Amino acid sequence: MVVLEWILWQFVIMSIKLVSFVLCPFVQRAVIILREKGVPHDIEYIELDDPPEWFRELSPLGKVPLLLVDEGVLFESSVILDYLDEVIPPRLHPGDPLRRAQHKSWIEFGSGLLMLQHGLAMAENESLFYEKLGELNKNLERLLPPLRQSLFGDKEHFSLVDMAYAPFFMRQSILATRRPEITSSQSAEILDWAHTLLARPSVESSVVPDFSTRYMGFLQDKGSWLAGKTG
Numbered sequence: 001m002v003v004l005e006w007i008l009w010q011f012v013i014m015s016i017k018l019v020s021f022v023l024c025p026f027v028q029r030a031v032i033i034l035r036e037k038g039v040p041h042d043i044e045y046i047e048l049d050d051p052p053e054w055f056r057e058l059s060p061l062g063k064v065p066l067l068l069v070d071e072g073v074l075f076e077s078s079v080i081l082d083y084l085d086e087v088i089p090p091r092l093h094p095g096d097p098l099r100r101a102q103h104k105s106w107i108e109f110g111s112g113l114l115m116l117q118h119g120l121a122m123a124e125n126e127s128l129f130y131e132k133l134g135e136l137n138k139n140l141e142r143l144l145p146p147l148r149q150s151l152f153g154d155k156e157h158f159s160l161v162d163m164a165y166a167p168f169f170m171r172q173s174i175l176a177t178r179r180p181e182i183t184s185s186q187s188a189e190i191l192d193w194a195h196t197l198l199a200r201p202s203v204e205s206s207v208v209p210d211f212s213t214r215y216m217g218f219l220q221d222k223g224s225w226l227a228g229k230t231g
């Protein structure tokens with residue numbers, strides 16, 4: 001049944017293009033679901049510092065990701081995840097409405113964590129860096145009750161929450177190559193979840209091969225204390 005639905009879907013949706021900035025964690029969420037579901041797609045990379053005119057016209061918020069589905073334009077990574085999950089079997093979001101809504105809530109929380117992480121990575125001096133690390137770690141602890149209650153983080157079932165958090169954990173591990181306390185200060189449950197997500201093929205292949213170098217180079221150019229620390 002799932003295979004039949006998938007074949008029918010191929011005839012219904014003709015083309016999918018993802019508009020991306022190469023370092024964007026929100027775009028990465030969309031790449032992961034496209035890979036998980038085996039959906040043929042094109043990716044068009046743009047520079048956010050100097051976006052093309054067609055992007056300015058299409059993107060109401062001026063942000064990536066955009067998902068172009070035939071003539072339709074989708075924006076906001078969580079909406080893109082929902083859409084692709086709805087139209088391409090198998091469904092990964094929980095069937096139970098309350099649980100599904102809880103997953104959506106935690107995806108929103110994950111977006112907030114990505115913004116905190118960006119603030120940490122961009123901190124221009126040591127004291128600001130440690131202030132931001134404290135704030136991020138305090139928020140990360142909020143993940144412990146739902147993880148302990150198995151609301152998400154099930155190793156046997158990859159979920160949209162997993163897809164939403166994998167880009168965050170990938171950046172945590174890269175940043176920790178410069179400041180190991182970024183990950184060593186995290187709880188074992190969170191590290192265990194991160195480890196599982198980062199080993200997933202769809203996650204490993206969701207960024208360009210030289211992603212770490214590009215990410216660190218971007219931070220250096222922006223004057224990040226962490227990225228400049230060891231030269």
Ligand SMILES: N[C@@H](CCC(=O)N[C@@H](CS)C(=O)NCC(=O)O)C(=O)O
Pocket residue numbers: 021023024025026027048062063064065075076077078111
């Ligand atoms: N809430 C949005 C966030 C997307 C976002 O912040 N994208 C960044 C790049 S990672 C962007 O396009 N920034 C351009 C800008 O703010 O001008 C989502 O989940 O898709």
